Amino acid sequence: MFEIVERQEMAQGTIISNWIKAPKIAAKAKPGQFVILRANEKGERIPLTMADTDPAKGLINIIYMVVGKSTALFKTLQVGQGYIDVIGPLGQPTHLEKVGKVICVGGGTGIAVLHPITRGLKQIGNFVYSVIGARSKDLLILEDKMKAASDEMMICTDDGTYGHKGFVTDKLKETLEKDKDIKLAVCIGPVPMMKFCCKVTKEFGVKTLVSLNPIMVDGTGMCGCCRVKVEGKMQFACVDGPEFEGHEVDWDELDLRLRSYMVEEKVSYDQFKECHGGGKCSCCS
Amino acid sequence: MSEEVKAPKKEKIPRQKMPEQPANERRRNFEEVPYGYTPELAMKEAERCIQCKDPRCKQGCPVEIDIPGFIKHIKEGEFEAAIRNLWEKNSLPAVCGRVCPQEVQCEGLCILGKKDEPVAIGNLERFAADYQREHGKQILPPKADPTGKKVAVVGAGPAGLTVAGDLLLKGHDVHIFEALHGPGGVLLYGIPEFRLPKAIVFQECNFLERMGATIEVNAVIGRSETVDELLERFDAVFLGVGAGLPVFLKIPGEHYIGVYSANEYLTRSNLMKAYEFPVYDTPIVKGKSVATFGGGNVAMDCARTALRLGADHSYIIYRRSMAELPARTAEVHHAEEEGVEFLLLNNPTRFLGDDATGRLTGVEVLKMELGEPDASGRRRPVPIKGSEYTVEIDTAVIAIGSGSNPLLTKSTPGLALNKWGYIVADPKTGKTMKPRVWAGGDIVTGSATVILAMGAGRLASNSIHDYLTYGW
Numbered sequence: 001m002f003e004i005v006e007r008q009e010m011a012q013g014t015i016i017s018n019w020i021k022a023p024k025i026a027a028k029a030k031p032g033q034f035v036i037l038r039a040n041e042k043g044e045r046i047p048l049t050m051a052d053t054d055p056a057k058g059l060i061n062i063i064y065m066v067v068g069k070s071t072a073l074f075k076t077l078q079v080g081q082g083y084i085d086v087i088g089p090l091g092q093p094t095h096l097e098k099v100g101k102v103i104c105v106g107g108g109t110g111i112a113v114l115h116p117i118t119r120g121l122k123q124i125g126n127f128v129y130s131v132i133g134a135r136s137k138d139l140l141i142l143e144d145k146m147k148a149a150s151d152e153m154m155i156c157t158d159d160g161t162y163g164h165k166g167f168v169t170d171k172l173k174e175t176l177e178k179d180k181d182i183k184l185a186v187c188i189g190p191v192p193m194m195k196f197c198c199k200v201t202k203e204f205g206v207k208t209l210v211s212l213n214p215i216m217v218d219g220t221g222m223c224g225c226c227r228v229k230v231e232g233k234m235q236f237a238c239v240d241g242p243e244f245e246g247h248e249v250d251w252d253e254l255d256l257r258l259r260s261y262m263v264e265e266k267v268s269y270d271q272f273k274e275c276h277g278g279g280k281c282s283c284c285s
Numbered sequence: 286m287s288e289e290v291k292a293p294k295k296e297k298i299p300r301q302k303m304p305e306q307p308a309n310e311r312r313r314n315f316e317e318v319p320y321g322y323t324p325e326l327a328m329k330e331a332e333r334c335i336q337c338k339d340p341r342c343k344q345g346c347p348v349e350i351d352i353p354g355f356i357k358h359i360k361e362g363e364f365e366a367a368i369r370n371l372w373e374k375n376s377l378p379a380v381c382g383r384v385c386p387q388e389v390q391c392e393g394l395c396i397l398g399k400k401d402e403p404v405a406i407g408n409l410e411r412f413a414a415d416y417q418r419e420h421g422k423q424i425l426p427p428k429a430d431p432t433g434k435k436v437a438v439v440g441a442g443p444a445g446l447t448v449a450g451d452l453l454l455k456g457h458d459v460h461i462f463e464a465l466h467g468p469g470g471v472l473l474y475g476i477p478e479f480r481l482p483k484a485i486v487f488q489e490c491n492f493l494e495r496m497g498a499t500i501e502v503n504a505v506i507g508r509s510e511t512v513d514e515l516l517e518r519f520d521a522v523f524l525g526v527g528a529g530l531p532v533f534l535k536i537p538g539e540h541y542i543g544v545y546s547a548n549e550y551l552t553r554s555n556l557m558k559a560y561e562f563p564v565y566d567t568p569i570v571k572g573k574s575v576a577t578f579g580g581g582n583v584a585m586d587c588a589r590t591a592l593r594l595g596a597d598h599s600y601i602i603y604r605r606s607m608a609e610l611p612a613r614t615a616e617v618h619h620a621e622e623e624g625v626e627f628l629l630l631n632n633p634t635r636f637l638g639d640d641a642t643g644r645l646t647g648v649e650v651l652k653m654e655l656g657e658p659d660a661s662g663r664r665r666p667v668p669i670k671g672s673e674y675t676v677e678i679d680t681a682v683i684a685i686g687s688g689s690n691p692l693l694t695k696s697t698p699g700l701a702l703n704k705w706g707y708i709v710a711d712p713k714t715g716k717t718m719k720p721r722v723w724a725g726g727d728i729v730t731g732s733a734t735v736i737l738a739m740g741a742g743r744l745a746s747n748s749i750h751d752y753l754t755y756g757w
């Protein structure tokens with residue numbers, strides 16, 4: 001078992017952070033890489049990006065949003081309990097490069113994925129703008145960590161409860177207009193957000209990295225489930241990605257494929273909510 | 286041959302059929318299809334073997350099992366002696382008895398097959414192994430004294446498991462690294478429960494652990510550790526990572542929801558037990574009309590899985606004719622009995638889908654006819670112009686083969702690869718171009734069979750043992 005040693009609820013319990021004991025993975029992991037986790041024998045294999053690592057203590061950090069059955073089940077796991085399987089590090093690490101000025105844009109739990117990349121880009125000497133957003137103030141995560149990793153940070157909320165009222169794309173556009181020296185954008189969040197960020201950066205001709213999250217099974221290039229179209233070619237996000245050049249991604253195809261199991265996911269989540277209530281019944285362990 | 290003449294005239298025993306689940310029942314469940322022989326049936330079948338002095342059957346077995354030898358033990362009711370005899374050459378008899386293409390191997394050469402039906406060698410092998418598992422003592426073969434040498438085996442498929450078993454017996458320390466969360470390779474994630482119960486695979490892997498092997502799952506070599514790092518900790522490394530790369534048709538529409546690679550379809554169903562969804566969490570599209578593309582064992586497994594997941598129509602779409610189907614005869618026969626519909630001499634040209642929902646709705650296929658023989662001697666299918674028509678389907682499974690997965694090979698400098706990306710290894714020893722590294726099974730030959738992967742494992746383990754004893 002891979003034990004949870006620290007657990008924190010964020011964004012009113014909709015986002016959970018776990019520090020997990022996985023020394024081998026912690027020693028190897030680089031920014032941008034992910035792990036696949038399974039809660040128990042009957043569980044699904046769920047991919048989550050490592051938001052941070054502590055190689056000295058042998059720990060990795062995952063931060064996930066509760067969206068369905070498996071993440072709801074993960075949420076029930078307390079300190080001292082754990083996952084039966086954690087597999088990784090998987091995927092290509094982010095290619096961190098000193099280019100001068102960069103802008104990092106994150107939405108929702110995408111901020112968790114964005115943070116280690118932002119920090120890496122700053123550490124090697126880039127000037128980092130960052131824009132982070134959420135629907136509402138209560139749902140914004142990692143503000144302090146992102147602030148520490150940026151030279152200049154902007155906050156957006158859809159409802160205007162904090163920072164700029166509006167989407168992260170507004171601030172992205174504003175900053176690109178203001179500073180023509182920005183060489184690279186990194187945009188990570190929900191598919192529509194990444195898609196619109198890419199529209200903006202394309203206008204300015206700024207190279208843009210995105211991190212794709214198609215449905216996965218093995219994470220080793222064996223099943224082809226995670227195929228995405230980039231530059232018209234089939235790529236496997238788990239081994240060729242998860243990061244790709246955003247201007248080349250076929251977003252509509254990704255968006256549709258993410259809905260493959262909508263019906264089944266609902267059945268599964270409804271059943272879980274019904275029998276679990278508090279989330280401690282035996283049918284899932 | 287001489288025995289045949291001298292043998293006293295007695296009633297000819299027909300080949301004993303293995304009792305099996307009726308087709309109309311089994312097509313809707315995942316339980317194993319044949320029940321296996323009873324001891325009586327096995328002994329009766331064993332009696333059919335005329336104990337050839339120079340047995341042809343043995344030449345057809347890639348690991349040269351002493352076939353008349355183990356059959357004689359069964360005939361005499363000495364079942365433990367039979368399994369010991371089998372174990373000398375084959376560490377996975379319960380698996381091979383079930384999945385070997387016997388008709389082109391051992392049984393294909395059996396002398397009785399000339400006039401009559403061959404001895405049911407596979408069924409007897411299966412019987413001996415099952416009997417031991419169900420009734421036998423948990424005996425462990427004797428192990429040589431510890432040598433202090435350590436071997437890393439990458440991949441827990443038939444090739445890797447064979448290497449591990451052999452080297453344990455010779456006194457070496459064995460550590461198996463497996464990328465998935467369970468060992469067995471294709472035996473676990475590919476071949477369905479109704480053809481190879483997973484309990485058997487677990488038992489075989491458990492046996493290795495009792496023999497002293499360490500099996501580390503969730504270890505993706507090339508990511509969690511590299512081969513070069515393993516070489517620092519181990520005296521030798523064996524690579525048996527299989528041919529785990531899906532091949533797509535490369536026709537328009539493969540992105541539609543409901544189009545699966547065989548690897549994904551079978552992994553969801555077998556490894557993740559999606560057929561028990563929602564008791565198990567992993568979903569699978571349970572199509573009402575499913576088309577599987579391809580004609581090998583993998584395709585048969587997919588088409589039969591589709592029926593069990595509730596399909597009203599399960600089609601096999603294959604571009605050649607029945608005679609060229611590469612699958613085991615027994616599986617084609619089972620598939621037909623269960624109601625799989627064969628659309629032969631048909632080649633897909635594009636998938637059709639609903640662009641609003643992204644879901645698959647059909648496939649356009651082109652009819653073919655057989656032309657001149659090609660390099661392989663099979664008559665080449667040629668398209669009939671203008672013969673396109675549409676088959677309405679909601680699920681498609683692409684089972685036209687697999688390729689070499691580059692994850693490990695790309696991260697391992699010094700290995701030589703052929704033009705398809707498979708590892709170049711000496712066919713007699715399994716030695717690769719990289720010192721202290723051996724390879725075997727599908728990652729060397731491309732997808733083949735369980736017994737060939739085991740045969741390659743056997744050769745490699747002999748060579749590794751020689752190296753550990755005498756040097757490279």
Ligand SMILES: Cc1cc2nc3c(=O)[nH]c(=O)nc-3n(C[C@H](O)[C@H](O)[C@H](O)COP(=O)(O)OP(=O)(O)OC[C@H]3O[C@@H](n4cnc5c(N)ncnc54)[C@H](O)[C@@H]3O)c2cc1C
Nearest residue numbers: 047048049064065068069070071109213214215216258265
């Ligand atoms: C490389 C990668 C990194 C990711 N990193 C993070 C992260 O750091 N934080 C985070 O909150 N989320 C992350 N995700 C998304 C996360 O995997 C899904 O939210 C999770 O699988 C949902 O599972 P569920 O059963 O709770 O929800 P479900 O009800 O099953 O599904 C909700 C939605 O999640 C997606 N999904 C479902 N199953 C899978 C699967 N096996 N693989 C991928 N997506 C799936 C589908 O779009 C689905 O509609 C990442 C995904 C990928 C591929």
Ligand SMILES: Cc1cc2nc3c(=O)[nH]c(=O)nc-3n(C[C@H](O)[C@H](O)[C@H](O)COP(=O)(O)OP(=O)(O)OC[C@H]3O[C@@H](n4cnc5c(N)ncnc54)[C@H](O)[C@@H]3O)c2cc1C
Nearest residue numbers: 440442443444464470471475506527726727733734735738
């Ligand atoms: C659906 C299906 C049906 C089949 N039916 C038959 C049949 O009826 N009869 C028959 O004889 N043959 C059959 N075959 C073929 C047979 O299963 C294979 O030839 C055989 O399993 C190959 O064995 P292997 O040990 O080389 O590789 P595999 O069985 O492929 O095992 C390789 C193992 O290595 C692991 N691995 C891969 N990469 C890594 C890595 N980087 N690090 C760690 N581990 C890794 C994989 O997860 C896997 O467990 C079938 C194959 C399939 C797919």
Ligand code: SF4
Nearest residue numbers: 346381385390391407
């Ligand atoms: S291992 Fe396969 S080929 Fe050899 S005797 Fe057994 S069934 Fe026949």
Ligand code: SF4
Nearest residue numbers: 334335337342395396
């Ligand atoms: S199995 Fe067939 S070929 Fe082999 S010894 Fe018996 S009769 Fe002869």
Ligand code: FES
Nearest residue numbers: 219221223224238
């Ligand atoms: S998840 Fe299976 S190939 Fe990427």
